[in-house]
Amino acid sequence: MLVIRYTMGNQFTPFFIMSEAALDQHDFTLDNLKALVANDMQRVNQVITDNLASHVVLINQLSQHIILSGGKRLRPILVLLTAKSCDYQGEDDALLAAVIEFIHTATLLHDDVVDDSDMRRGQETASHIWGNEAAVLVGDYLYSRAFQMMVRAKSMRIMSLLSDATNTIAQGEVLQLLNVNDPDTSEEKYHEVIYGKTACLFEAATQIGAILGNSDAETEAAMASFGRHLGTAFQLVDDALDYSADSEELGKNVGDDLAEGKPTLPLIYAMQKASSEQSELIRSAIKQGGLDHIEEITAIIQETGALDYTFQQAQSEAEKAKAAINFLPESEYRQALMFLADYAVERRF
Numbered sequence: 001m002l003v004i005r006y007t008m009g010n011q012f013t014p015f016f017i018m019s020e021a022a023l024d025q026h027d028f029t030l031d032n033l034k035a036l037v038a039n040d041m042q043r044v045n046q047v048i049t050d051n052l053a054s055h056v057v058l059i060n061q062l063s064q065h066i067i068l069s070g071g072k073r074l075r076p077i078l079v080l081l082t083a084k085s086c087d088y089q090g091e092d093d094a095l096l097a098a099v100i101e102f103i104h105t106a107t108l109l110h111d112d113v114v115d116d117s118d119m120r121r122g123q124e125t126a127s128h129i130w131g132n133e134a135a136v137l138v139g140d141y142l143y144s145r146a147f148q149m150m151v152r153a154k155s156m157r158i159m160s161l162l163s164d165a166t167n168t169i170a171q172g173e174v175l176q177l178l179n180v181n182d183p184d185t186s187e188e189k190y191h192e193v194i195y196g197k198t199a200c201l202f203e204a205a206t207q208i209g210a211i212l213g214n215s216d217a218e219t220e221a222a223m224a225s226f227g228r229h230l231g232t233a234f235q236l237v238d239d240a241l242d243y244s245a246d247s248e249e250l251g252k253n254v255g256d257d258l259a260e261g262k263p264t265l266p267l268i269y270a271m272q273k274a275s276s277e278q279s280e281l282i283r284s285a286i287k288q289g290g291l292d293h294i295e296e297i298t299a300i301i302q303e304t305g306a307l308d309y310t311f312q313q314a315q316s317e318a319e320k321a322k323a324a325i326n327f328l329p330e331s332e333y334r335q336a337l338m339f340l341a342d343y344a345v346e347r348r349f
Helices: 030-052 057-067 074-085 092-115 126-130 132-151 156-179 187-212 217-241 265-273 276-288 294-303 306-324 332-346
Strands: 002-008 011-018
Touching: 030 057, 030 074, 030 092, 030 132, 030 332, 057 092, 057 126, 057 132, 074 092, 074 187, 074 217, 074 332, 092 126, 092 132, 092 156, 092 187, 126 132, 132 156, 156 187, 187 217, 187 265, 217 265, 217 306, 217 332, 265 276, 265 294, 265 306, 276 294, 294 306, 306 332
Parallel strands: none
Antiparallel strands: 002 011
């Protein structure tokens, strides 16, 4: 394994751990990915624009603010790539990719209210601009619109999958709320939360692609596994970046998780490895929330190797994701999926 580090100001910060073999995969880049899905993403964006329309002006303003704010669109891209990998030739991939994005956006609106966040993707949150009430209600609108749209795909299998996923997301958010300000949260509970809040929708996106392609049960399960492990890797990296990036790169305030009293993996691991005095400082910060001791806690996280540990976990998930789709025949779509698994760990925001 090769330890890669990047410098942030004068601080030498652990970033990710990646295999030598993965670093040799130079035949696919982010530009390749963007070019590969460009035409299909135009179709997705058109579906999004068409279905955002409402006679209620506030719904248009608020939903466009967050959906058109420059997110990565990873989840819809996964629907497109997996459908193409499974030889799907129809048009419903764009429709269902938009459904996935609407569900994701609804969760973001609700998350920002629950977390009292004032910044996302480098700009003010909808709840900060229009208020919590409007953000919650427009989130509900996007959920209901997503279900209206998925009916048009005329697949009970996909409707069942997405309704189950939406329910799991809601449960994950409630579980995360129960863990807030609880320094005794275990790694097991933490992983249960990140499956619900993140990996579950990735899993649904990639499974939908396989269903659209009329894949056999083995292929469908493999695609779902790819999405689940990929989503877990993304969330692990997000949680590590909360203590190792800057707010401009991250698109939100650094230390937000600590400020909200969320016991993410860097904090959980640091408490296990730190001295009793250091561990008590972190426990107190989680219980109380806030950033009064952010510099000391960040130093403890660095000192205990908590970031390295979290990135190692993310790398392991990325490798599991790639292993799940090793059976796919070589194609540019397979390359893109493999690239996304590496990108999940390499990215800095």
